[in-house]
Amino acid sequence: MNTLGKHFAIAALLVLSLAVLPALITERYLLGEVVVFMIWAVVAMHWNVLTGYAGVFSLGQMLFFACGAYAMAMLSHYYDVSPWVGMPIGGAVAAAVAFFIGLACLRLSTAYVALLTLAVAYMVYTLIITESGCISNEGGRCQRLFGGTTGFSRIEDFGFRPLLRGNWILGNYYVVLGAFAISISAALVIIHGRLGLAFRALDDSTAYAAARGLNRVRYRLIAFVVTAFFTGFIGAVQAIHFRSAGPSLFDFSTLLFVLSMVIVGGLRTTWGPVLGAALMMMLLEVGKSVGDIRNTLIGLSLVLVVVLMPGGLMGLIETLFGRLWTRSRKEG
Amino acid sequence: MKTKQSRNSVLSRRGFLRSAAAGGSGAAMLAGMNSQAAAQSSDPVVVGAPLPLTGAAAADGIEFRRGLEMAADEINAMGGILGRPIQLAFGDTESQGDDVISSAGRRLVDRENAAVLISGYNFGSNSALPQVAADAMIPYLHADTVIAHEALVQSEPETFWGSWMYDPSEAMYGIGYLDFLRNLEESGQFTPPNRKIAIITGPIAYSINIAEAIRDRAADYGYEVSLYETVQAPISEWGPTLAKIRADEPGMIAMTHLFTQDQAQFMLQFMENPTNSLIYMQYGASLAAFREITGDASEGVLYATVIGALQDEIGMIFAEGYKERFGETASPNAGGQTYSALYAYAMAASLAGGVGEPYEEMQNRAIVERLQGLIFRSPMGTIRFNPQTQSAYSYPSQTDDPSLGLPHIFSQIKDSAQDGVIIAPSPYDKAPFELPRWMKA
Numbered sequence: 001m002n003t004l005g006k007h008f009a010i011a012a013l014l015v016l017s018l019a020v021l022p023a024l025i026t027e028r029y030l031l032g033e034v035v036v037f038m039i040w041a042v043v044a045m046h047w048n049v050l051t052g053y054a055g056v057f058s059l060g061q062m063l064f065f066a067c068g069a070y071a072m073a074m075l076s077h078y079y080d081v082s083p084w085v086g087m088p089i090g091g092a093v094a095a096a097v098a099f100f101i102g103l104a105c106l107r108l109s110t111a112y113v114a115l116l117t118l119a120v121a122y123m124v125y126t127l128i129i130t131e132s133g134c135i136s137n138e139g140g141r142c143q144r145l146f147g148g149t150t151g152f153s154r155i156e157d158f159g160f161r162p163l164l165r166g167n168w169i170l171g172n173y174y175v176v177l178g179a180f181a182i183s184i185s186a187a188l189v190i191i192h193g194r195l196g197l198a199f200r201a202l203d204d205s206t207a208y209a210a211a212r213g214l215n216r217v218r219y220r221l222i223a224f225v226v227t228a229f230f231t232g233f234i235g236a237v238q239a240i241h242f243r244s245a246g247p248s249l250f251d252f253s254t255l256l257f258v259l260s261m262v263i264v265g266g267l268r269t270t271w272g273p274v275l276g277a278a279l280m281m282m283l284l285e286v287g288k289s290v291g292d293i294r295n296t297l298i299g300l301s302l303v304l305v306v307v308l309m310p311g312g313l314m315g316l317i318e319t320l321f322g323r324l325w326t327r328s329r330k331e332g
Numbered sequence: 333m334k335t336k337q338s339r340n341s342v343l344s345r346r347g348f349l350r351s352a353a354a355g356g357s358g359a360a361m362l363a364g365m366n367s368q369a370a371a372q373s374s375d376p377v378v379v380g381a382p383l384p385l386t387g388a389a390a391a392d393g394i395e396f397r398r399g400l401e402m403a404a405d406e407i408n409a410m411g412g413i414l415g416r417p418i419q420l421a422f423g424d425t426e427s428q429g430d431d432v433i434s435s436a437g438r439r440l441v442d443r444e445n446a447a448v449l450i451s452g453y454n455f456g457s458n459s460a461l462p463q464v465a466a467d468a469m470i471p472y473l474h475a476d477t478v479i480a481h482e483a484l485v486q487s488e489p490e491t492f493w494g495s496w497m498y499d500p501s502e503a504m505y506g507i508g509y510l511d512f513l514r515n516l517e518e519s520g521q522f523t524p525p526n527r528k529i530a531i532i533t534g535p536i537a538y539s540i541n542i543a544e545a546i547r548d549r550a551a552d553y554g555y556e557v558s559l560y561e562t563v564q565a566p567i568s569e570w571g572p573t574l575a576k577i578r579a580d581e582p583g584m585i586a587m588t589h590l591f592t593q594d595q596a597q598f599m600l601q602f603m604e605n606p607t608n609s610l611i612y613m614q615y616g617a618s619l620a621a622f623r624e625i626t627g628d629a630s631e632g633v634l635y636a637t638v639i640g641a642l643q644d645e646i647g648m649i650f651a652e653g654y655k656e657r658f659g660e661t662a663s664p665n666a667g668g669q670t671y672s673a674l675y676a677y678a679m680a681a682s683l684a685g686g687v688g689e690p691y692e693e694m695q696n697r698a699i700v701e702r703l704q705g706l707i708f709r710s711p712m713g714t715i716r717f718n719p720q721t722q723s724a725y726s727y728p729s730q731t732d733d734p735s736l737g738l739p740h741i742f743s744q745i746k747d748s749a750q751d752g753v754i755i756a757p758s759p760y761d762k763a764p765f766e767l768p769r770w771m772k773a
Binding site: 030130 | 424431442455456458478484535538544691
């Protein structure tokens, strides 16, 4: 079995485990938290593809996530578009936005890409919250084109509430699981397929790779657009699950939270971000019963991981397994 | 003898009010129902409170928690809800968006088994917690003060039957402001130098909605909007805005942009060369920080709230008890909101024959029906719900009977060292309106 095949087997196992989880967990709140985990795991995994593998240090991932969520919300609000249609459109809108941002910034060096993507995200956020004109005024309620500071609510959901009533979250759970499976499969294909090979070649020696015909900017742009598509796609899924989308999606603490998943799990490791997402969600869950320590926990985790295990948890696991493997071979 | 009798009656009335605590009409009623009811069970009733305990709104969030703690202790001392003690469970919504708010609410329902959700206000789209309550089929009482709530429940009444806003929407601020001006004029307390109103608003929907309500209705009251300015936040340089005001002097300035620091800077810069204009400021001026920054320049400024502790007998007893328990810097205006909401819920649940558990739709609907018909005199005034909008009636904009609506109280800062004094509406006013010292009589 080749590397991609092995990773697909792991993915299948993970998805299968998540599929049987509702049989073991009956608490709706926990199922809801697993839904949130799957959403953030997709964002973290595609952020890792972009930053860890393609070498594009983007801080605009939450912009693409918000693009998907807003596209879904606006389609639902203005045109009654079904969520099933809105989800891929959300991804496509995020990809289109990423294409134009990428054209402008991917020729720049790492630090400037980070600054520019963050600046664009902040600019969009400011434009949304400072929008004051009303496109309609229903019952004294001003409707702004992009929702203003309130955002959009009452987005059409997947339709499980009338069908499953108290167990509606099960329906949502399996839809999100489907979106999770598709998105992580796409990440695996990128990392371990031809694109990933190109990224590795460009990372080993940009000049040599260029001499062999690899266009650095083109490949970076492809990574930027493809990862934005899946980030926007899962953003649309989140908007449908919560039936709302608003400017809080741009919140810096959310950006930091998702970034911490990537770093804690292990940048440039295939499964690190998923592990990081699970760990950070669990850590915050423990923190909720203690009090106001969310941001402290995130900051502390980041500092500890960066100082003690720069490769993240997955990096540490790989190192430990590597040593055990070498020792057992020597003894053998 | 007659005097003594009269004094006794006053004392006994005060005594009654004290013994009934400050829970208004609710305390006596609850105590009565508890004394007659056999305890249904000794299991506590979990009241879930998704509050902004950290982040930008934490100062109010902590007061909301205090208000609930005070009400819960008082109600438990009277026997709880039909013999069942109230147990509070808090969830931190972190002053964040819908995902965090929703998670906090779901945690309270599914993990803590909350029978009801009660909050002050939260941010986000104001639809996250109504959705949580709808999914769990439990009542949710909040004071988000947004017209978005009314639009939400009217669009899907069968989904959001459990969500009730125990104060009016922010649109009432706009209407109430115009009503207030008209009353000032008609009562001869104020003669505006001209009919112009300058409206200054900020980027937040709440501020914009109030500003638009004033702008859209000003002509109906015979006023003319001479300036409608939207400023960015935060803002400390008011020169350009003040230049426009000075170029076309309005008789009234309505500042609906609500950040305290920004309002204080406006006031300081305005007073360098004041125009002959009556100044109203939304929310920010009600905080002590505004008076501390502006000092004497704050005196004469007007502000309002659609839900605040009254300075009458019930309100003062509540405020005294609240400050005694939580300290002099505690804010009864914020704490009184959740305090009143918990009393209202406890009464409705008692009247409905008991508390419903999550997903017990029938019993929770019965509680909501009782809540809908409740006329509850709280320390903030009378909470009575409009069944269509599922929000509280505002007095005097929506009812001319002070016993049937939550008073939209207008206060004026008379002394920068003291809280503002209520000047309207009657009968809750404690002092007359005074022309600010920068204005010409």
